[in-house]
Amino acid sequence: MYTLPGEYYHSEEIYGRELEQIFYQRWQLACREEQVAEPGDFLTVPVGDESIIVTRTRNRDIRAHFNVCRHRGTQICAEDEGHFTNDVIQCPYHAWQYDLDGALKGAPLMRDVPGFDKKDYSLHAAHVHLWGGFVFINLADSPAPFEEEMGALIGRFGDWRLPELRIAHHLPYRLKCNWKLIIQNYQECYHCPGVHPLLSDWTPFQNAVHDCLEGAVIGGFMTLTKKRGSMTMDGEAAAPPVCNVSGDDLQRVHYYSVFPNLLLTPHPDYVLYHLIRPVSVDEITSDCYFLLHPNILNDADRMQRFQSAVEFWDMTNKQDWAVCEQMQLGTRSRRFKRGRYAPQEDILYALDREVLKALGELD
Ligand code: FES
Ligand SMILES: [Fe+2]
Incomplete structure (x- = not known):
C-alpha cells in the first residue's frame, strides 16, 4: 500500500478539484x-x-x-x-x-x-x-440522499443520545497543513507511542480495531486499559457515562472520520468532535468541541473535573498539529514522491481511495 503522491498536498489544481468534487458536492x-x-x-x-x-x-x-x-x-x-x-x-x-x-x-x-x-x-x-x-x-x-452517503452513521451511537448533548467546550485551532493530513493523522495510531506518550498509556496502539473500512464513514475503536477510564490527564473518567452508554462501550473510545470534515470521537463519558475546514491548499481550521449532557454542564464541581479532558485533548491536539505541519513541509520536497503505509495504516489507504474516487481517478 503506497501513500498519495506529494502533489496531493500541494497542488492548487488538485485542491481546486477537491473543492469542486468533494466540498461543493458532498454532505x-x-x-x-x-x-x-x-x-x-x-x-x-x-x-x-x-x-x-x-x-x-x-x-x-x-x-x-x-x-x-x-x-x-x-x-x-x-x-x-x-x-x-x-x-x-x-x-x-x-x-x-x-x-x-x-x-x-x-x-x-x-x-x-x-x-x-x-x-x-x-x-x-x-x-x-x-x-x-x-x-x-x-x-x-x-x-445523493444523506442516508446513502452516510449509511454507516445511521443507527450508530444511539446510546450516547447525541441530539440531547450540548457543547461544553470549544478549542479553535488554525494550522498550516493540507486538510487530508489531519484526517489521516486522526485515523492511525502508528504514531501514538512516539507522539502521544500519555494517550498510549491509556489506550495502547495495539488495541486499535478498525471496524468500518469502506465509504464516507470509516473508523473503529481503541480499548481503555483502566477500568472506567477515559482520555484525561490522570486516565480516570471525566464524568459519569453519557446517557445509556454501557457494556463494552464503557471501555472504548470510538474514532470515526465522517468524510470530508467531521472527526467524531465518542468516549464513555463525553463526546469529542473536530470540524475541519480547508482555508487553502496548505491551511486549515480545526475546531475541537466537547459534548456533555446538560445535567453535567449545570454542575460546577463536575465541570471542574471535566477540565482534565479538555487539558488532555488540547495537549494531544497540539502534538498532532506539530507532526502534521512538519509533514506538510517535508512532502513539498522534490525528493518526496510517495511513501509506504504500515499495516496499522490500512485505514489511510481507504481514506485515500475515497478522495481519489471523488476526484474520478478511481473506479
Ligand atoms: S441589495 Fe444590491 S447587492 Fe444586495
Ligand atoms: Fe495523534
Whole structure:
C-alpha cells in the first residue's frame, strides 16, 4: 500500500478539484443545532470559496442559504454569527430584504421593473440534513440522499443520545497543513507511542480495531486499559457515562472520520468532535468541541473535573498539529514522491481511495 503522491498536498489544481468534487458536492458538517437555537439566530459557514448562512426559521426548521444577494451578488452577512432582527436578512448594499426562509420580501424601487417578480429572486438554498444534533449541509443541486452517503452513521451511537448533548467546550485551532493530513493523522495510531506518550498509556496502539473500512464513514475503536477510564490527564473518567452508554462501550473510545470534515470521537463519558475546514491548499481550521449532557454542564464541581479532558485533548491536539505541519513541509520536497503505509495504516489507504474516487481517478 503506497501513500498519495506529494502533489496531493500541494497542488492548487488538485485542491481546486477537491473543492469542486468533494466540498461543493458532498454532505458535510456545518454546526450543531444548538448553535442556531432560536428563530433568527445564524452562523455563516465557510465552505471553500463559498459562504453559507445557516439559520432557524419561525417554524423552527433549519435552513441554509448561499450568502449571496440576488441583486448584484454582494455577500450579505459579514459576521461569523449573530441574530437577524425582526426575522429580516438584509443586504448591506441596496437593502434588499429576505425572510428567514430566503424569500425576497423587499426590493426598493423594483416594483415597476418589467418582468421582475420577487418570487424569482429568493436566496439560493443549500440542502440541510440533521443527524445526532449535527447540522449537515450539501451545496450540490441534487445531492445523493444523506442516508446513502452516510449509511454507516445511521443507527450508530444511539446510546450516547447525541441530539440531547450540548457543547461544553470549544478549542479553535488554525494550522498550516493540507486538510487530508489531519484526517489521516486522526485515523492511525502508528504514531501514538512516539507522539502521544500519555494517550498510549491509556489506550495502547495495539488495541486499535478498525471496524468500518469502506465509504464516507470509516473508523473503529481503541480499548481503555483502566477500568472506567477515559482520555484525561490522570486516565480516570471525566464524568459519569453519557446517557445509556454501557457494556463494552464503557471501555472504548470510538474514532470515526465522517468524510470530508467531521472527526467524531465518542468516549464513555463525553463526546469529542473536530470540524475541519480547508482555508487553502496548505491551511486549515480545526475546531475541537466537547459534548456533555446538560445535567453535567449545570454542575460546577463536575465541570471542574471535566477540565482534565479538555487539558488532555488540547495537549494531544497540539502534538498532532506539530507532526502534521512538519509533514506538510517535508512532502513539498522534490525528493518526496510517495511513501509506504504500515499495516496499522490500512485505514489511510481507504481514506485515500475515497478522495481519489471523488476526484474520478478511481473506479
Ligand atoms: S447587492 Fe444586495 S441589495 Fe444590491
Ligand atoms: Fe495523534
